[in-house]
Amino acid sequence: MMNRELDEQISQTLSEVANETHADPQLVNRLIANARPARNRVATLRRRTTWIVPSLAVAAVVAVVIITIVLTTLSTAHHSAPPAYPSPTVTQIAPTSPAPPPARSATPTTAHTAPASTTATSPPTPTTSTTPTVIQGGQQWSSPVVTITDHSLGAVSVGMTMTQAAHAAGFTSFTAIGDAVSIPTPWQGSARSAAGYPELYVSHWAGPSGAAQAFTCVGAFVGTSTAKQVITTPEGVRLGDPASRILAVYGSRAHYVPAPTSGGMDPRAGYVIAHNGYDLVFKLDTRGQQIVAIVGGLSPVTPSECVG
Amino acid sequence: MRRVTCCGLGPTPVIRGLPQNPVRRASVWVREAGVGESEAFDEFVRTHATELLRAATLMSGNRERGEELLQDTLTHLYPRWDKVAAAHVPIAYVRQALMNRLISAGRSHRNRHVTLWDVPERWDGNDMSETIATRRVIWQMLGALPDRQRVALVLRYFDDLADTQIAEVLGCREATVRSLISRALAALRRHLAAASITDRAGSE
Helix, strand or coil, X not given: CCHHHXXXXXXXXXXXXXXXXXXXXXXXXXXXXXXXXXXXXXXXXXXXXXXXXXXXXXXXXXXXXXXXXXXXXXXXXXXXXXXXXXXXXXXXCCCCCCCCCCCCCXXXXXXXXXXXXXXXXXXXXXXXXXXXXXXXXXCCCCCCEEEECCCEECCEECCCCXXXXXXXXXXXXXXXXXXXXXXXXXHCXXXXXXXXXXXXXXXCCCCCCCCCCCCCEEEEECCCCCCCXXXXXXXXXXXXXXXXXXXXXXXXXXXXXXXXXXXXXXXCCEEEEEECCEEEEEEECCXXXXXXXXXXXXXXXXXXXXXX | CCCCECCCCCECXXXXXXXXXXXXXHHHHHHHHHHCHHHHXXXXXXXHHHHHHHHHHHHHCCHHHHHHHHHHHHHHHHHHHHHHHHCCCHHHHHHHHHHHHHHHXXXXXXXXCCCHHHCCCCCCCCHHHHHHHHHXXXXXXXXXXXXXXXXXXXXXXXXXXXXXXXXXHHCCCHHHHHHHHHHHHXXXXXXXXXHHHHHHHHHC
């Protein structure tokens, strides 16, 4: 067979085969159907893969937003009692070594000057716990940590009657122990104070006394131990802290009040933070270096008043 | 000789029976790609199934293998049909994919060998019948050639491509194309001669 003839034969053969080749509808449908499942599997995987990263990113953003909102809400709730208080500059208090409790002196002292930058020579603190300060304490007075504000101590608020206060504090009743001061009935006697717990009380200071009368202030006086119960303000200033911490947290809002030169049941120097008709009062020891009592009540309250 | 170059996929083989304006067909497909990949694929297959099956059959050497090749290629292309649709001439893209897949698969498979006993039975010596039988033999012999040789013959004798274009399609040098075609033709001549001798011996 000549080359040209062979070329022609090949060309004709290919043309004939091509002309005889037709894709019938069944074949077309089969081609489409058989291709589609594989495509769907890959497409599904690709679609899933494509959306994984954006979905995770969106979920992360949503989670962060939710957490932020929740934390903000909680923080606002914690600070709702003293709404206008500045945010604490220090939110943690390093644990300090225990020290002998200060003696409660009834001896009038001479006028104090504002305590200089306290050297804080191992000031006593109510706890030896190494955990950070818990700003929001328990509502009941038996809680390990109880929050005191300018108008409340735990769930007990100024303006309650004694019965209301007792229930709010988690007790059946309060008992007057003299000088317009009342404490939970089970805490009468010396057992609790002997164990070192701080003294928590309500008082009708400067107001009419009586179980049906609304008391005017709440207070906490440091006990003989520093490890039993933490009394703290929402801003983190605790009973037993050094006086310098008051200025560190409240700054210029804390007004120093010297002890009266004479008279009074328990004349003391201290700091007062006034707000909305209530005073948050920090009573200092005789050296002016340590917080020995924290009181909240109807203004005006001085460091020498609302004595426990 | 019709020689068309387009779309970055090498020369576009001219497909017989189709409008000889690949650019126009390409623009149609580019627009239709926006309808949706699935719908575009379906329509593409329905429109070009015969042309693609012809190409696959000629390239692979027989109908069954052509169908298998076409199905395999379409299945492979379906997940990335947006890319196919975006090609300047989608059908040229698919034809190139057919050929690539055939040659790629052929490298991993042992080439089939056709013996003289595979020659068609219809070889009765009649002129018309002889012509038909000769073409059947040629077709069968084409199927016995290595894939690259057969594809080279199809591109030259069916798609009327020059050696330069065939070299671009196959991704080889022109000298390689000439070598492929030369060896393919030599093999065909040998087979045809043997078949002729066998037939004459049988008829005597």
